[in-house]
Amino acid sequence: MTGGARFITLEGGEGAGKSTQIRRLADALKARGLTCVCTREPGGSPGAEDIRKLLVQGETKRWEPMVETLLMFAARADHVSRTIKPALAAGAWVVCDRFTDSTYAYQGAGRGMDRETIRRIESASINEFRPDFTLILDLPVEIGLSRAKARAGNETRFEGFDIEFHERLRKAFLDIARKSASRCMVIDASGSEDEVAARIWSAVAGRFDLN
Numbered sequence: 001m002t003g004g005a006r007f008i009t010l011e012g013g014e015g016a017g018k019s020t021q022i023r024r025l026a027d028a029l030k031a032r033g034l035t036c037v038c039t040r041e042p043g044g045s046p047g048a049e050d051i052r053k054l055l056v057q058g059e060t061k062r063w064e065p066m067v068e069t070l071l072m073f074a075a076r077a078d079h080v081s082r083t084i085k086p087a088l089a090a091g092a093w094v095v096c097d098r099f100t101d102s103t104y105a106y107q108g109a110g111r112g113m114d115r116e117t118i119r120r121i122e123s124a125s126i127n128e129f130r131p132d133f134t135l136i137l138d139l140p141v142e143i144g145l146s147r148a149k150a151r152a153g154n155e156t157r158f159e160g161f162d163i164e165f166h167e168r169l170r171k172a173f174l175d176i177a178r179k180s181a182s183r184c185m186v187i188d189a190s191g192s193e194d195e196v197a198a199r200i201w202s203a204v205a206g207r208f209d210l211n
Helices: 018-031 046-056 065-089 100-110 115-126 141-150 163-179 193-208
Strands: 007-012 036-040 093-097 133-138 184-188
Touching: 007 018, 007 100, 007 163, 018 036, 018 093, 018 193, 036 065, 046 065, 065 093, 065 100, 065 115, 100 115, 100 163, 133 163, 133 193, 141 163, 163 184, 184 193
Parallel strands: 007 093, 007 133, 036 093, 133 184
Antiparallel strands: none
C-alpha cells in the first residue's frame, strides 16, 4: 500500500445497515481530503458481480456449502485483484461491505463448512489478504431480519435461512471480533443511522488518528 492507503471492512448479519454506513463513512473520509473507494462482496468487480447473482438470489439450498464457498472465493479473488489492490496501490482508502470474515460466519458457522477447509481455500485464492480494520455491526437477529425484509429487491437468499442460522451468524461474528481483537471492533448497530455513524467514525478516527 502507498500514500497512507487503508482497507476497512464492515461486517455483520442481515439488516445491520452496512451499506448505509459505508456511504456515511466514505463521505466523512472524503471530507478530510482522502480518496475513498466503496465496494462490496460478493461483487465489487464485473466478474464478481456476475457471481454475486448466483449467490444472493434463488432458493436457500441452491448450493451445497462447498460450492457456495468456492463461488465466494472465486468472486473475492477477482475483486481483490481487479478492484481492491489497484485502489490501494493508487493511495485510496477502500471501504468494503463484507469480506472474508463473512465467509467464516455464513459458510462456516452458518452452513457447516470446516474452518480449516475455508482457511486453505482462502490461502490459495487471496493468500490470506486481510483488512487493516474491521467494524462488526451487531444487533439482535430479529431486528436485523425485520429491517432486511423491509427492503425491496430480489437479493433475499440468505435472509431466507431459518432463525437458528442467523443466530449462528451473530455468534460467529462476535467470536471473530474476540479472537481478532487487534483488527476488529464491535459497533452497536441498534441505534439510529446518525448514532451508528457517529460510533463508526469515532472508531475509525481513533484507529487512524483522523481527529
